[in-house]
Amino acid sequence: MDTKIKATDLARAWSVILLLLCGCAGKQPDHRRDIAKKYCASCHLFPEPALLPAHIWTDGVLPAMGAFADIYKDRSGEYKLLPPALQHLRDPAIAPMRTFIPLDDWKEIVAWYAASAPAEIAQPVFPVPVSGNNFLLKLPPKKSASFTSCIYYDEKAKLLFQSDINKRILRVFDPALQQVDSLDNSTVVDVAPVGEGRYLLTHIGSLNPGGIARNGAVEEIAIKDNKIIQRKILCDQLYRPVQSLLLDDELLVCEFGFMEGGLSLFTKAGKKVIVNLPGAEKMYIEDIDGDGKKDIWVLFAQGNEGIFQLLNKGNGNFEIKEVLRFPPSYGATYFQLADMDGDGKRDIIFTCGDNADQSPVLKPYHGVYIFRNTGNAWRQVFFQPLYGCYKAVPADLNHDGRPDLVAISFFADYAQHPDLALTCLLQKKDGQFELHTDKQVAGMGRWVCMDVKDFNGDGKPDILAGNMAAKPGNDKSLMNYWMNGPEFIIWENRY
Numbered sequence: 001m002d003t004k005i006k007a008t009d010l011a012r013a014w015s016v017i018l019l020l021l022c023g024c025a026g027k028q029p030d031h032r033r034d035i036a037k038k039y040c041a042s043c044h045l046f047p048e049p050a051l052l053p054a055h056i057w058t059d060g061v062l063p064a065m066g067a068f069a070d071i072y073k074d075r076s077g078e079y080k081l082l083p084p085a086l087q088h089l090r091d092p093a094i095a096p097m098r099t100f101i102p103l104d105d106w107k108e109i110v111a112w113y114a115a116s117a118p119a120e121i122a123q124p125v126f127p128v129p130v131s132g133n134n135f136l137l138k139l140p141p142k143k144s145a146s147f148t149s150c151i152y153y154d155e156k157a158k159l160l161f162q163s164d165i166n167k168r169i170l171r172v173f174d175p176a177l178q179q180v181d182s183l184d185n186s187t188v189v190d191v192a193p194v195g196e197g198r199y200l201l202t203h204i205g206s207l208n209p210g211g212i213a214r215n216g217a218v219e220e221i222a223i224k225d226n227k228i229i230q231r232k233i234l235c236d237q238l239y240r241p242v243q244s245l246l247l248d249d250e251l252l253v254c255e256f257g258f259m260e261g262g263l264s265l266f267t268k269a270g271k272k273v274i275v276n277l278p279g280a281e282k283m284y285i286e287d288i289d290g291d292g293k294k295d296i297w298v299l300f301a302q303g304n305e306g307i308f309q310l311l312n313k314g315n316g317n318f319e320i321k322e323v324l325r326f327p328p329s330y331g332a333t334y335f336q337l338a339d340m341d342g343d344g345k346r347d348i349i350f351t352c353g354d355n356a357d358q359s360p361v362l363k364p365y366h367g368v369y370i371f372r373n374t375g376n377a378w379r380q381v382f383f384q385p386l387y388g389c390y391k392a393v394p395a396d397l398n399h400d401g402r403p404d405l406v407a408i409s410f411f412a413d414y415a416q417h418p419d420l421a422l423t424c425l426l427q428k429k430d431g432q433f434e435l436h437t438d439k440q441v442a443g444m445g446r447w448v449c450m451d452v453k454d455f456n457g458d459g460k461p462d463i464l465a466g467n468m469a470a471k472p473g474n475d476k477s478l479m480n481y482w483m484n485g486p487e488f489i490i491w492e493n494r495y
Helices: 007-026 032-040 054-069 084-089 092-097 103-116 476-483
Strands: 071-073 079-081 135-138 148-154 159-164 169-173 179-184 188-195 198-203 216-224 227-238 241-247 250-255 262-267 270-275 280-286 295-300 305-314 317-326 332-338 347-352 367-373 378-385 389-395 404-409 422-429 432-437 447-453 462-467 488-493
Touching (some): 148 188, 148 447, 188 241, 198 241, 216 241, 216 250, 227 250, 241 280, 250 280, 262 280, 280 332, 295 332, 317 347, 347 378, 378 432, 389 447, 404 447
Parallel strands (some): 332 389
Antiparallel strands (some): 071 079, 135 488, 148 159, 159 169, 169 179, 188 198, 198 216, 216 227, 250 262, 262 270, 295 305, 305 317, 332 347, 347 367, 422 432
């Protein structure tokens, strides 16, 4: 049997399965679907039962969601309302998201998902990847256990930034991978250049979700002659910030948060929340509508997931325009704009694969998507399944004039497909991609961050990937293996 199934065929097959499953659910003779939609679509895109196995709904997702309505499951498995005498046991972190659902309606919702969801969800058949040796692997000197939270290379300054969030240190390397400086007390997850020798550093503070700690910050540093000569905190007491950019002379920050968060603008007058919604993850600044004012693209990736445009109306006011929305089980992780088909219009590259929390099962809809810009809408034209995908970056790797994609997966299937944790998708012709892997990096690390730049100055894009050796499930031995592996790798392009 030919296992080289096209990604478009996989996407089409999954769409048919999903429609059939959802259609079956919609034909139930009772009103439980309407009840579920009334409450479950009030905070995010309505999640169809077919997105997750029944046991994940009943044992993971629904008990967690019930807590938002003060509904809990007792030892017998029966749902009950939390009595006033026990309300002091509420998790304070979810207070901003607390809602009300009548207990009888909640029981109908649980029964509907349990009856409508499949026992297991269909999984894709991956194409046999092309295994090559088109990259030269370079490893840095081992400094500590591998827990990299950020990797960034400035091609102009020829400086590489690597954040070790376990040691709370930001290291700066030259092109020979010699450390030239460092910054202590650091929890950096993003580096953004803002001028000659100046960078914004986004410190997430608490890496793990949960709680209500506001210990993130944004600072600006200055570097001269490869040495950090100045640092200045621009704002602090942030709720797990993950990116910061300058909007003219004001600071724009994505606070991913947990139950709180949002997209905020910091001005001389103070903080102004533009979108009060947790999960702000990735943004770009540009004039979208051509009116001369800087607008914002932003991805929200927690619960109410989607890509939005924020159109600048002046005086710190923005009009929100929905571009794409996704169910909460997608676990959105990244997006980027690039002309992938050569028609002069930028398309959307989107990845999803965050797979922790209440539904840690392999999901066939995790992976890399391309949405084509048709001029007045965005149409999905490509999907490559990749379990736990965290990022996909366009780059012409093989110099054929067509943009390819480099992808990493943090929640990969390390038991069956460890080689798919770091992959290249070569565009053979318009919209058709060939999956490439390399055995020399298969299973070498747990890739959480990536930059694609010309590291060695030969004019070809190289791949830099950071290893965060967090434990996958209960596999402590694999975590220890990654801990002893490289903190990051550089894959020099030999195409």
